Amino acid sequence: MLDRSLLEGDAPTVAPQLLNKLLTHGGTIGRIVEVEAYTPDDPASHSVRGRTPRNSTMFEQAGTLYCYLSYGVHVCANVAVDAVGTGAAVLLRALDPVHGIEEMRARRAGRHDLADGPGKLCQALDIRLEHDGVDLLDPASPIGLSDDGVPPPKTPVVGTRIGISVARGRPWRWRVDPAQRQSIQ
DNA sequence: GGAACGATCTGC
DNA sequence: CAGATCGTTCCC
DSSP: OOOGGGGSSOHHHHHHHTTTOEEEETTEEEEEEEEEEEOTTOTTSGGGGOOOTTTGGGGSSTTBEEEEEETTTEEEEEEEESSTTSOEEEEEEEEEEEEOHHHHHHHTTTOSOOSSSHHHHHHHTTOOGGGTTOBTTOTTSSEEEEOOSOOOOSSOEEEOOSSOSSSTTOOOEEEOOGGGOOSOO
């Protein structure tokens, strides 16, 4: 498992630290290769208007899973970070499949792009809205975040965030350089 | 009570 | 490149 204190910093600090960590749901495991940071003072963040029924798990303790429905269609998965009540999160944008690839492919209707997108990775790992609020650091949870000893990249690829219309300029998107990926594609 | 707008993906 | 598709939020 992961030490919770790693997630208790602010989102732009924590986000790149989550690169190369493992996300596990049952037999399906993926390595996190792309993330984005969202903070409560950020116009693009769901938490910018304070706590609401939808975003309330974003305000819970670091390591809580925040799931929401995007475009009325796709589920997106975030990890709540920072202190309790802050409303900060890291959006998980892409995984490299590590284990359970056949299962992922079946969930992805036979496609080969298994988890290279926030909606796709939730489909591949079968993360659903009902998983909103699970503690990713509790061994009893169905979905978990763990560290297998692969460190985050020293020089992640930094970019701007995607799919938002406000606060586009913030360089709050981090990726593992495709040439430095640890897992099979 | 209603309308606008998405932290996206797919297929045309 | 536009359509799908529906919950959330805000405004009337």
